[in-house]
Amino acid sequence: MKKISALSLLTVAISAAAPAAQAGDLNINGFLSVGASMLDKNDAEIAGADNQGGFKQDTILGLQVSKQVNDSTSLTGQLVSRGSDNYSTEAAWAFVTYSANDELDLRMGRLRIPAFYYSDFLEVGYTYNSIRPAEEVYRIPFSSIDGVDLAQRFSSGDIDGTVQVYYGRYQGDFESNGTVYEADFRNVTGISVSANMGNFGSRLSYNQGELNLGSPAPTGTGLAVAQGSANGLAFLYGDSSAAEDFNISGQTSSFIEAALTYDDGTYSVLAEWTAFDHETSVLLDDQAWMVSAAMRMGEFTPHVRYSTQKDEFDSGVEGDIQKQFGLEADESSITLGLRYDYDSSTALKFEVQNHDEKTIGGADGDSVTLYSAAVDLVF
Amino acid sequence: MKKTQQMLIAILLSALSVLASAETAVIVAAGNGNGSMDSATISKIFLGKSKSFPDGSQAIAVDQADGNPAREAFNDKVLGKSGSQLKSYWSRLIFTGKGTPPKQYANDAAVKAAVAADPNTIGYIDAAAVDGSVKVVGKF
Secondary structure, eight states: OHHHHHHHHHHHHHHHHHHHHHHTSEEEEEEEEEEEEEESOSSSOOTTOOTTOBSSTTOEEEEEEEEEOSSSEEEEEEEEEEGGGTTOEEEEEEEEEEESSSSEEEEEEEEEOTTSTTGGGTTOGGGSSSSSOOTTTOOOSOOEEEEEEEEEEEEETTEEEEEEEEEEEEEEEEEETTEEEEEEEEEEEEEEEEEEETTEEEEEEEEEEEEOBSSSOOTTSHHHHHHHHHHHHHHHTTOGGGGGGGOOTTEEEEEEEEEEEEEOSSEEEEEEEEEEEESSSSSOEEEEEEEEEEEOBTTEEEEEEEEEEEEEOOSHHHHHHHHHHOOOOEEEEEEEEEEEEEETTEEEEEEEEEEEEEEETTEEOOEEEEEEEEEEEEO | OHHHHHHHHHHHHHHHHHHHHTOEEEEEETTOOOOOOOHHHHHHHHTTSOOBOTTSSBOEEEEEOTTOHHHHHHIIIIIOOOHHHHHHHHHHHHTTTSOOOOEEESSHHHHHHHHHHOTTEEEEEEGGGOOTTEEEEEEO
């Protein structure tokens, strides 16, 4: 029902918008990605694909309506429908922007967390070379919050950039090891700084939030079992106080990111490093990073990417207990791809990705190869 | 042999004349107080990174329609980006509500009329289409 109402709202919004669009002050933009992917075997998980092939996982439709209300205020709404989410439609963005001056914007509403280099345009496949961002690195299970942000642009000589701070709350689904929890992450806040100079760019972000899962976590699920067994194990290890470190509610998780980019028009490189630090010992800390390089030759852009993620145990008794859970992962991918710019708003992409799960769920994993093709459009 | 040479020269000359006529002039209204600008300054205005002229007055970029020869020349020589790269650049801004690309006009005449009518605008046209209604601030 929710899905239908969102879609019909969109239809109404568009049909209502159509006459105004001719007046010239209402902008309608959209993007569409249609993809097909297939794994050689089902021995590891990547991009939601399997060995039967499918057209659903990489298919995304987005529609955006924006309107300049007056000199300083504008409204933006973006509805996104994802095949990987059974095409349920969600407002990825819905905010009002107040421009205090040419360099300072205040936004309020539903906003994207600027945690990653690709965060702002995560779903607009047209804007990057690969079919999807590296799954090992782009692993925060939610991307939007309801809140406020402040963006200050700066420019000095050859350097220009943006400082963005945000604050808000996330209420929605949170998936951990295959179980979906109802989450209420409070005091989600952070800062991102990006700067460009000539062909070089850099970016840093720090983000944190307070975890609150529909508590107590449903019995029988991974986190509840882990919490329960942590109590018993802490007792066995003779350090009962360690059990408290496995509580979830009210605990803070933080995420840091650093990225470097280079693009001279022909060659481009992106390197991005990230790390999760969880106060609760139920979730494992980890680090993940990627490096990608591409060469533009007219309409053709071949590219290559290495991405990896590795969980880390806490020190002491907490770490010994974590090792009993069988939750840790250590995985990496090598992706080879080709982008072909069919025209100035359509790109065709082909990719082969070898995904290696050295450790998954605490045990030895397997290696699989994923074949994908996609068409990305902006309109 | 001589015929081949003559033909080659003719081809060369016609190629040169095409190149010469394809020179792009960046224009502002005749009454705009700004002098000539370098490609970096012009790029910043056309990429939405700067919203003012060197003299501090508001600057609004005026673009040509997709596929116009003047647009392709300008993108290549002044912005140094291909059509796809520019589309990517603007898509990243559009879908975050952080920017809107310059308004597009159908051809040289439409850009010239729009620029001549508003001292806050800046556009570009084929150098051969320049007349007294506008002022050239850069040729590329």
